Amino acid sequence: MVENRKKMVEVKHLDITFNKGRRNQTLAVQNTSFDIFEGETFGLVGESGSGKTTIGRTIMKLYEPSAGEVLYDGTNVHDIKKKADLKQFHQDVQMIFQDPQASLDLRMKVKDIVAEGLDANGLVSGKDERDRIVEEMLETVGLKKEHANRYPHEFSGGQRQRIGIARALAMNPKFIIADEPISALDVSIQAQVVNLMQKLQEERNLTYLFIAHDLSMVKYISDRIGVLHWGKMVEIGTSDEVYNHPLHDYTRSLLSSIPEPDPEIEKAREPIIYDPTREMDGKERHMIEVAPEHFVWATEEEVPMYQERAREFGLI
Amino acid sequence: MTEKILEVNDLKINFNTDSGTVQAIRDVYFDLKPGETLALVGESGSGKSVTTRALMGLLAKNARIERGSVQFKGKELIDLPEDEYRDIRGSEIAMIFQDPMTSLDPTMKIGQQIAEPLIKHQKMGKKEAWDKALDMMNLVGIPNAEAHINDYPHQFSGGMRQRIVIAIALIDNPEVLIADEPTTALDVTIQAQILDLMKKIQKEFGTSIIFITHDLGVVAGMADRVAVMYAGQIVEIGTIDEIYGFPQHPYTWGLLNSMPTTQTDRGSLEAIPGTPPDLLNPPVGDAFAARNQYALAIDEKQQPPYFQLSPTHFAATWLLDEQAPEVVPPLTVRQRWAKYQQAHPDASNKHAKPVEASAILAR
Numbered sequence: 001m002v003e004n005r006k007k008m009v010e011v012k013h014l015d016i017t018f019n020k021g022r023r024n025q026t027l028a029v030q031n032t033s034f035d036i037f038e039g040e041t042f043g044l045v046g047e048s049g050s051g052k053t054t055i056g057r058t059i060m061k062l063y064e065p066s067a068g069e070v071l072y073d074g075t076n077v078h079d080i081k082k083k084a085d086l087k088q089f090h091q092d093v094q095m096i097f098q099d100p101q102a103s104l105d106l107r108m109k110v111k112d113i114v115a116e117g118l119d120a121n122g123l124v125s126g127k128d129e130r131d132r133i134v135e136e137m138l139e140t141v142g143l144k145k146e147h148a149n150r151y152p153h154e155f156s157g158g159q160r161q162r163i164g165i166a167r168a169l170a171m172n173p174k175f176i177i178a179d180e181p182i183s184a185l186d187v188s189i190q191a192q193v194v195n196l197m198q199k200l201q202e203e204r205n206l207t208y209l210f211i212a213h214d215l216s217m218v219k220y221i222s223d224r225i226g227v228l229h230w231g232k233m234v235e236i237g238t239s240d241e242v243y244n245h246p247l248h249d250y251t252r253s254l255l256s257s258i259p260e261p262d263p264e265i266e267k268a269r270e271p272i273i274y275d276p277t278r279e280m281d282g283k284e285r286h287m288i289e290v291a292p293e294h295f296v297w298a299t300e301e302e303v304p305m306y307q308e309r310a311r312e313f314g315l316i
Numbered sequence: 317m318t319e320k321i322l323e324v325n326d327l328k329i330n331f332n333t334d335s336g337t338v339q340a341i342r343d344v345y346f347d348l349k350p351g352e353t354l355a356l357v358g359e360s361g362s363g364k365s366v367t368t369r370a371l372m373g374l375l376a377k378n379a380r381i382e383r384g385s386v387q388f389k390g391k392e393l394i395d396l397p398e399d400e401y402r403d404i405r406g407s408e409i410a411m412i413f414q415d416p417m418t419s420l421d422p423t424m425k426i427g428q429q430i431a432e433p434l435i436k437h438q439k440m441g442k443k444e445a446w447d448k449a450l451d452m453m454n455l456v457g458i459p460n461a462e463a464h465i466n467d468y469p470h471q472f473s474g475g476m477r478q479r480i481v482i483a484i485a486l487i488d489n490p491e492v493l494i495a496d497e498p499t500t501a502l503d504v505t506i507q508a509q510i511l512d513l514m515k516k517i518q519k520e521f522g523t524s525i526i527f528i529t530h531d532l533g534v535v536a537g538m539a540d541r542v543a544v545m546y547a548g549q550i551v552e553i554g555t556i557d558e559i560y561g562f563p564q565h566p567y568t569w570g571l572l573n574s575m576p577t578t579q580t581d582r583g584s585l586e587a588i589p590g591t592p593p594d595l596l597n598p599p600v601g602d603a604f605a606a607r608n609q610y611a612l613a614i615d616e617k618q619q620p621p622y623f624q625l626s627p628t629h630f631a632a633t634w635l636l637d638e639q640a641p642e643v644v645p646p647l648t649v650r651q652r653w654a655k656y657q658q659a660h661p662d663a664s665n666k667h668a669k670p671v672e673a674s675a676i677l678a679r
């Protein structure tokens with residue numbers, strides 16, 4: 001089944017290093033590989049600073065890989081250079097940015113922000129059509145058409161995030177990188193936006209890279225999940241398996257810290273602390289398929305241990 | 317009765333915009349005691365940030381405080397001259413802002429930004445202040461802090477910037493800490509660390525905290541009391557056990573019901589339908605009525621008063637009126653009630669009495 005699904009995005013042995021050779025050098029992403037299939041939602045979770053945004057921005061062509069490559073629809077994005085191809089790429093691939101404040105031009109009216117990409121790519125024929133799309137998009141994300149004439153600073157944090165979502169959707173993209181698209185929203189709107197993203201996905205066969213740290217939400221929206229730690233992918237699997245049967249210790253620790261809306265549980269919570277010293281032993285690690293479609297970043301010696309865990313869960 | 321550190325009384329704030337007057341905060345009452353954590357939760361746009369920015373004297377230029385008072389240790393803060401405010405802000409009342417990028421100076425090294433409150437308020441020497449700043453960076457979990465103390469904000473990830481903002485707010489041990497979505501940008505493990513750090517500092521210094529979040533899971537572990545906001549008003553306020561165990565406002569029910577757990581199946585998440593009202597023309601009756609499946613006829617016409625359920629628990633919904641018909645809340649809420657009533661056999665919503673809003677301040 002998996003074999004004949006089309007790969008929309010292929011990330012291969014990606015390395016991204018900031019400030020190379022300087023004191024503040026940062027190995028933001030190291031030897032990371034994963035695929036995203038057409039029509040699926042790939043959830044990317046992991047510690048703050050683990051490289052999630054950097055990966056998203058690299059797929060968008062905003063950063064150059066230090067090593068490795070990113071393919072979009074079979075083409076290395078690095079090689080997309082012709083004007084027409086770039087235009088198509090920037091229409092097909094949209095990003096919803098993590099920091100709504102920083103990604104919205106505060107001097108622009110909401111309607112011009114939402115139509116920004118449409119204008120830049122000459123995608124609307126006239127003012128009426130432009131207004132219609134803007135209104136439709138604002139309503140789609142739960143804002144009102146009267147908001148079109150206001151400026152970003154007149155909105156709350158969560159409302160601003162929805163402006164960013166409307167802007168991305170207006171381009172009618174094929175692939176959306178959603179970087180923490182809902183973490184600034186309250187739960188009721190989160191549910192609305194996530195349900196909306198799923199509806200649009202079904203209607204338009206969209207593909208999503210969904211970056212978040214809210215694990216219950218990622219589990220809910222994703223088909224598969226990749227777990228990042230310190231720039232390295234440590235586990236990939238279907239969302240059900242990663243959640244219910246995590247194999248890597250870091251994933252286990254993440255799962256043990258999800259807060260629940262119950263004061264009794266919260267007061268008694270004792271999260272599992274992850275000890276990262278083991279992964280710093282300098283040994284070579286690879287993504288090993290421990291159970292069908294369930295990969296863990298491991299040394300040869302660690303494989304039996306993970307297999308044992310998988311067996312306990314009944315995965316193999 | 318312990319002294320209150322903060323009391324907000326009948327606060328009303330409007331914004332002038334091209335399209336008209338936005339009535340963002342409409343008659344808000346709450347208070348805060350030393351060492352206490354009050355959570356403000358509620359829909360995006362419900363007025364959480366505006367309320368707290370008003371406490372800090374940091375409202376946007378187009379804001380107008382229509383009426384009300386904010387007392388900090390008995391001192392009125394509304395219309396306080398800016399130079400007096402500057403002594404309070406950052407040292408006595410500190411705020412962690414929702415949008416970390418906007419409260420960091422993009423042109424200034426982060427070490428300097430963290431050390432600045434010490435140099436400014438405590439007149440500490442530069443060397444000592446930078447050492448403290450480094451300690452603080454380590455405390456909030458910036459890896460390899462020493463190598464990055466001279467970096468600029470854009471060189472940090474979203475969550476790291478947020479931790480830097482938290483470091484700035486905590487470094488001067490404020491008496492009141494207002495934390496606006498402080499951990500929303502963080503993953504759960506770092507979030508747990510930061511929440512622990514805040515609790516530790518609170519215990520050591522008796523800090524009072526106003527904690528704004530939409531994550532009811534985080535609130536459950538942090539707060540002593542919870543105020544639920546909707547369309548510029550507090551619709552329900554109570555102790556943490558009262559709000560989670562015995563919630564009464566249908567909006568609170570909706571919030572508790574729209575949180576997915578790892579068990580929620582795809583496509584089955586219950587959102588509260590519709591959108592919040594336009595505060596340019598707030599509705600006449602109960603602002604939540606249009607989205608409320610339990611709405612009564614009177615909700616369209618008249619705003620509900622607060623009904624008092626306990627010395628600490630108030631909810632503004634006509635469902636608590638003695639003439640209201642009995643309704644069946646969502647299953648998850650009924651389960652919460654059942655559990656709560658087992659532990660509190662006297663708990664009942666049958667005899668809640670309508671009271672003046674100021675009764676909230678009389679606990």
Ligand SMILES: Nc1ncnc2c1ncn2[C@@H]1O[C@H](COP(=O)(O)OP(=O)(O)OP(=O)(O)O)[C@@H](O)[C@H]1O
Pocket residue numbers: 153154155156157158159184185186331332333338340358359360361362363364365366367376378379414530595
């Ligand atoms: N400068 C302004 N001019 C006009 N309206 C404003 C301004 N600032 C805020 N508002 C409006 O006031 C209301 C309350 O905003 P506030 O930022 O307090 O919401 P919030 O509860 O913090 O939401 P979020 O969870 O999204 O951060 C919103 O409807 C917002 O659009």
Ligand SMILES: Nc1ncnc2c1ncn2[C@@H]1O[C@H](COP(=O)(O)OP(=O)(O)OP(=O)(O)O)[C@@H](O)[C@H]1O
Pocket residue numbers: 018019026027028046047048049050051052053054055098213470471472473474475476501502503
């Ligand atoms: N432009 C940059 N210059 C230097 N370092 C950077 C830059 N952008 C990111 N980094 C560093 O790269 C690492 C990964 O950052 P990234 O923003 O990808 O993390 P993230 O997983 O998205 O975290 P968060 O959940 O906090 O948003 C961090 O250590 C960060 O400090």
Ligand SMILES: [Mg+2]
Pocket residue numbers: 052053054098179473474475
């Ligand atoms: Mg990020």
Ligand SMILES: [Mg+2]
Pocket residue numbers: 156157158364365366414496
């Ligand atoms: Mg806010």
